[in-house]
Amino acid sequence: MTLPSSTQVLIVGAGPNGLACAITLLTLGIKPIVVDDRSERPYGAKGCLIHARTLEVLKTVGLSDSLKDIGIQSKGIIFYGKANPLFNVDIAALSSLTEFPYILLTPQSEAELIFEKFLVERGVEMIKNTKVIGFVENPAEGLHVSFEDGSSIIASYVVGADGARSTVRSLAGISFKDPFTNLMYDENPSSASFMLFTLADVFLNLNPSIHIPRETISWHLNGRIMFCPLELPEKLRHLCKENTSFWRIAIAIPPGSRSIPPRHPDQAYLQNEINERNPWKEPIHLDHLYTAATYRVRSAVAETFFKTVGNGKVLLVGxxxxxxxxxxxxxxxxxxxxxxxxxxxxxEHIESGNDAVLSDYSSKRKATAIQVIQATKHMTAIINISNGWRRRIANILMYVASWLTPIRRRVAQRLAGLTYRD
Known part of the structure; x- marks a missing residue:
C-alpha cells in the first residue's frame, strides 16, 4: 500500500496497542493509517496473559469473542515456595464482578493476528518497512511526518505505539523515567544493575510424577521460575511430539548475579536452569525450544501522554x-x-476540538500506569527475595495472608485489572 499525502490519524506501530487503537477508531467511523518499521510480525517471547479488564474493554469493540477461542482460560496464579502452595490468586472467584473471571493465556502474536484480521477485513492495511525519522511542524495543517525511505505524510494526530524506545516520543521531546526513582530509562544500562527475566516458549516432556497444573500459572518463588501453560498455535503443531506440551517459562535473575544469561538463550542453557530451579526430584525435559529472550526489568513513564507539536497532536500508548x-x-x-x-x-476531540479531552486521557492513563508500576515493583521485590531466612519469612507471611479472604480478593481484583476501571 502506498502512503497517501495526508491522513487524519497516523498510528506508528502495529503491535497490539496500535492495532487496538486503530480498531477503536474504525468502529467510530475514523479510518487511520497504520505504519510499522518491521517487515513481518516476529513470534517472540512477549506478552501471553490477557486479563479480565482487558477483555471487558475489548468486548466494547467486538473482539472478546474472537480471542476466547485462541487461548486457555486460566483460573489464576498460584505462588509456591518450593512445591508447596503459599498463595492462590483466584481469578475464578471473581465471577460476581466480571463476565471474564479468568486469565486468557495466549501468545501476544496470536492476539495480534486476530486484531490485524479485523482491520484488513474492513479495509485498513498495515504499511510495513516504514520507519519514522522526523517531524516537521506544518503551519497550515497537522504534523509533517517523514520516513526513512524518503516518503512523508501530513497527520492531524500521530499515535506513538512504537515501543519502549519510541521514536515518536523522542521526536516529540517527551521525557521517559521511573516515577519513583527519577532514573531515566536509558541511564545506567549495565545488566548487572537490573533484575533480568528470561522468557521462553518451550515444549516440555514431564515425568508422570511431576504435576504442573495447566489450569493455573505456577510461580515457584524459591527457584524463581514460572510455568505458564499455553494453547498450541496451529503453526507449531508439527513441533509437538507425543507426551510433550507447550509452555511459557520465566526465569528471574536478581541484580548483581554472577551469571548473566545470554540475550537469546539456547536450549542447553534453559535446560540447565530448569534442572537447577525446579522443585521436584524428577527432571523436566525440555524437548524443543521455540523462542527465548532475556529482558532487563526497568520502569518508566512518559512525562505526558499528549503533546501538541505544531498544529498536530502527538499521543502515546503502551x-x-x-x-x-x-x-x-x-x-x-x-x-x-x-x-x-x-x-x-x-x-471526541475530532468532534469537539477541545484539548481537555486529550489532556484528560493523558492524566488518567498516566495515573493508572503509575499504580501498575508500583504494583509490579512490589511483586518483583517478592520474587527477588534471596533464599534463606528472608525467603522463609516472606513465604510464611504469604501463607498466612492466603487465609485472609479480603486480602486474597483484593489481590485478585488488582491482578485482573478490575481496580483500574474508569
Missing part, C-alpha cells in the same frame, strides 16, 4: 508511554486499555 516489570503480565493489558481509551478520545 510501552511508548510506560514500561515496567513483566511480573503479573500487565504490560500488554495496560497498553490495550490505553489504546481503546485513546481511540475514543481522538474521536
Amino acid at each position: 510501552d511508548s508511554a510506560h514500561v515496567h516489570s513483566p511480573s503479573g503480565g500487565q504490560g500488554m493489558n495496560l497498553g490495550i486499555c490505553d489504546a481503546v481509551t485513546l481511540g475514543r478520545a481522538i474521536a
Whole structure:
C-alpha cells in the first residue's frame, strides 16, 4: 500500500496497542493509517496473559469473542515456595464482578493476528518497512511526518505505539523515567544493575510424577521460575511430539548475579536452569525450544501522554508511554486499555476540538500506569527475595495472608485489572 499525502490519524506501530487503537477508531467511523518499521510480525517471547479488564474493554469493540477461542482460560496464579502452595490468586472467584473471571493465556502474536484480521477485513492495511525519522511542524495543517525511505505524510494526530524506545516520543521531546526513582530509562544500562527475566516458549516432556497444573500459572518463588501453560498455535503443531506440551517459562535473575544469561538463550542453557530451579526430584525435559529472550526489568513513564507539536497532536500508548516489570503480565493489558481509551478520545476531540479531552486521557492513563508500576515493583521485590531466612519469612507471611479472604480478593481484583476501571 502506498502512503497517501495526508491522513487524519497516523498510528506508528502495529503491535497490539496500535492495532487496538486503530480498531477503536474504525468502529467510530475514523479510518487511520497504520505504519510499522518491521517487515513481518516476529513470534517472540512477549506478552501471553490477557486479563479480565482487558477483555471487558475489548468486548466494547467486538473482539472478546474472537480471542476466547485462541487461548486457555486460566483460573489464576498460584505462588509456591518450593512445591508447596503459599498463595492462590483466584481469578475464578471473581465471577460476581466480571463476565471474564479468568486469565486468557495466549501468545501476544496470536492476539495480534486476530486484531490485524479485523482491520484488513474492513479495509485498513498495515504499511510495513516504514520507519519514522522526523517531524516537521506544518503551519497550515497537522504534523509533517517523514520516513526513512524518503516518503512523508501530513497527520492531524500521530499515535506513538512504537515501543519502549519510541521514536515518536523522542521526536516529540517527551521525557521517559521511573516515577519513583527519577532514573531515566536509558541511564545506567549495565545488566548487572537490573533484575533480568528470561522468557521462553518451550515444549516440555514431564515425568508422570511431576504435576504442573495447566489450569493455573505456577510461580515457584524459591527457584524463581514460572510455568505458564499455553494453547498450541496451529503453526507449531508439527513441533509437538507425543507426551510433550507447550509452555511459557520465566526465569528471574536478581541484580548483581554472577551469571548473566545470554540475550537469546539456547536450549542447553534453559535446560540447565530448569534442572537447577525446579522443585521436584524428577527432571523436566525440555524437548524443543521455540523462542527465548532475556529482558532487563526497568520502569518508566512518559512525562505526558499528549503533546501538541505544531498544529498536530502527538499521543502515546503502551510501552511508548510506560514500561515496567513483566511480573503479573500487565504490560500488554495496560497498553490495550490505553489504546481503546485513546481511540475514543481522538474521536471526541475530532468532534469537539477541545484539548481537555486529550489532556484528560493523558492524566488518567498516566495515573493508572503509575499504580501498575508500583504494583509490579512490589511483586518483583517478592520474587527477588534471596533464599534463606528472608525467603522463609516472606513465604510464611504469604501463607498466612492466603487465609485472609479480603486480602486474597483484593489481590485478585488488582491482578485482573478490575481496580483500574474508569
